[in-house]
Amino acid sequence: xxxxxxxxxxxxxxxxxxxxxxxxxxxxxxxxxxxxxxxxxxxxxxxxxxxxxxxxxxxxxxxxxxxxxxxxxxxxxxxxxxxxxxxxxxxxxxxxxxxxxx
Amino acid sequence: xxxxxxxxxxxxxxxxxxxxxxxxxxxxxxxxxxxxxxxxxxxxxxxxxxxxxxxxxxxxxxxxxxxxxxxxxxxxxxxxxxxxxxxxxxxxxxxxxxxxxxxxxxxxxxxxxxxxxxxxxxxxxxxxxxxxxxxxxxxxxxxxxxxxxxxxxxxxxxxxxxxxxxxxxxxxxxxxxxxxxxxxxxxxxxxxxxxxxxxxxxxxxxxxxxxxxxxxxxxxxxxxxxxxxxxxxxxxxxxxxxxxxxxxxxxxxxxxxxxxxxxxxxxxxxxxxxxxxxxxxxxxxxxxxxxxxxxxxxxxxxxxxxxxxxxxxxxxxxxxxxxxxxxxxxxxxxxxxxxxxxxxxxxxxxxxxxxxxxxxxxxxxxxxxxxxxxxxxxxxxxxxxxxxxxxxxxxxxxxxxxxxxxxxxxxxxxxxxxxxxxxxxxxxxxxxxxxxxxxxxxxxxxxxxxxxxxxxxxxxxxxxxxx
Numbered sequence: 001x002x003x004x005x006x007x008x009x010x011x012x013x014x015x016x017x018x019x020x021x022x023x024x025x026x027x028x029x030x031x032x033x034x035x036x037x038x039x040x041x042x043x044x045x046x047x048x049x050x051x052x053x054x055x056x057x058x059x060x061x062x063x064x065x066x067x068x069x070x071x072x073x074x075x076x077x078x079x080x081x082x083x084x085x086x087x088x089x090x091x092x093x094x095x096x097x098x099x100x101x102x
Numbered sequence: 103x104x105x106x107x108x109x110x111x112x113x114x115x116x117x118x119x120x121x122x123x124x125x126x127x128x129x130x131x132x133x134x135x136x137x138x139x140x141x142x143x144x145x146x147x148x149x150x151x152x153x154x155x156x157x158x159x160x161x162x163x164x165x166x167x168x169x170x171x172x173x174x175x176x177x178x179x180x181x182x183x184x185x186x187x188x189x190x191x192x193x194x195x196x197x198x199x200x201x202x203x204x205x206x207x208x209x210x211x212x213x214x215x216x217x218x219x220x221x222x223x224x225x226x227x228x229x230x231x232x233x234x235x236x237x238x239x240x241x242x243x244x245x246x247x248x249x250x251x252x253x254x255x256x257x258x259x260x261x262x263x264x265x266x267x268x269x270x271x272x273x274x275x276x277x278x279x280x281x282x283x284x285x286x287x288x289x290x291x292x293x294x295x296x297x298x299x300x301x302x303x304x305x306x307x308x309x310x311x312x313x314x315x316x317x318x319x320x321x322x323x324x325x326x327x328x329x330x331x332x333x334x335x336x337x338x339x340x341x342x343x344x345x346x347x348x349x350x351x352x353x354x355x356x357x358x359x360x361x362x363x364x365x366x367x368x369x370x371x372x373x374x375x376x377x378x379x380x381x382x383x384x385x386x387x388x389x390x391x392x393x394x395x396x397x398x399x400x401x402x403x404x405x406x407x408x409x410x411x412x413x414x415x416x417x418x419x420x421x422x423x424x425x426x427x428x429x430x431x432x433x434x435x436x437x438x439x440x441x442x443x444x445x446x447x448x449x450x451x452x453x454x455x456x457x458x459x460x461x462x463x464x465x466x467x468x469x470x471x472x473x474x475x476x477x478x479x480x481x482x483x484x485x486x487x488x489x490x491x492x493x494x495x496x497x498x499x500x501x502x503x504x505x506x507x508x509x510x511x512x513x514x515x516x517x518x519x520x521x522x523x524x525x526x527x528x529x530x531x532x533x534x535x536x537x538x539x540x541x542x543x544x545x546x547x548x549x550x551x552x553x554x555x556x557x558x559x560x561x562x563x564x565x566x567x568x569x
Contacts, residue, residue, distance in 0.1 A: 006251055006252070006354045007241065007250075008248050008249075008250055009247055010158075010242075010246045010271055011154075033244055036244065036245035036247055039241075039247070040245075044230050044231075044334070049482060051482040054228060054482070055229075055230050055335075057230035057231065059228075059234065059517075060233070060236065060237050061236070061237035061240040062143055062236065062240060063547075064218055064513060064517065065513050065517050066480065066513045067228075067479065069512065075550065076548070
């Protein structure tokens, strides 16, 4: 899951908090932008597409592309439009088509 | 439920300046914005970023502070983190904050939803590690983060600005791979007079280029056949210049070839739009005040046609003057007296645009991508599939939904709409106006049934109270 992150913080934050992403502990900045914080922590991919299972990460960072969709407490949310709260439990969003279940 | 004389959607330069002008004229204003802090994308997080990263981001960014501070006015209610998902009865706006839905009812509505980056579909553009140039800027502005080992590909002034900001932040890009050609620059000189009137912008652009040269950033121009290699994330960018093949190993590819009006909200209420050939995009039809054929609805800023932050702020003020006049807060004379100088500055600021449009045209191979390139990121539909739909009789984007679920994923066409219009227009030998765009229906942002139900309950309670 983890890759060498190409996203780098200009300043080391004073304190990081723990959240869960896909069952693993990730250290992020409280109140930070969730998509940016997950990228800085080296998380990849954020999700897999429902059509082909292709890996996706944040693309636009402004709420337009929906490629950063994650599930927070069971609800699909845009990571780039969400603030980090310590203790968040996030799972990888991999919506499966109804027709695929049939 | 909130009520106001004027409801503004979007706290970018247009929305902020309109709110202040309307408030000063005595109107009550509710300003809805998706972000938790005002500024829009251009001044994203300016209050936090300017003091600590102002030197990296530059003076034009720090200028946004005055617009944000001007929102502190007793007549302005700035509703933060409000995701607008529906507009009904012309000026009633439904929005959600953290999953809790509410309404606001205005006498007038101003849509100031700004711009989106033009979709730039090239091979491999869905890989992790590919982002827009705007996204890289947002990471710097909001989060104080930079992208290392990056290549910027595409064209336009934003490429130079962002590359310079990255250099100042100690994350020098590996290269700029630019798609505009010498011929583009040559023909743009026909608009040289406009460029001279916009000399300040031109000087800034030349200054940025000099800065990139000093920093030692490699630039390639006239690039074609751009493709991104990688298995699970970006590994390299391939392209051709002057018949020579290049392959640059990198960890990040940042794409950009211009910005286009974000028309989702305006389209969702049926405001008429037209194709602007010079900008290769749809824009709403508005009058000189930003007014639309829907009497109570105004559109200002980049969402009405891309002109940049300064133009947007001026346009916001102009629209607010007309709104204040229409609601009787100021007279026709007061309105015209205020608008005159604003319009003169607007014309001056717009002077550079024809030059820029011609010097940095959209990358041709992203406007008409190769058959195996994904166009619709959500549903993973390729350009080849769209061409096949056209041969089967598909004449417009709306029909394309039935042919292949195009534009029906979560982004609702924001990342593919213009490409689909261009592809179908070209295949069917019809104009973009004849081809049209997706029909945008509410909810324009995802909303849960629970959120909708909570609004319905609120409505019932009010009815109960009234009876």
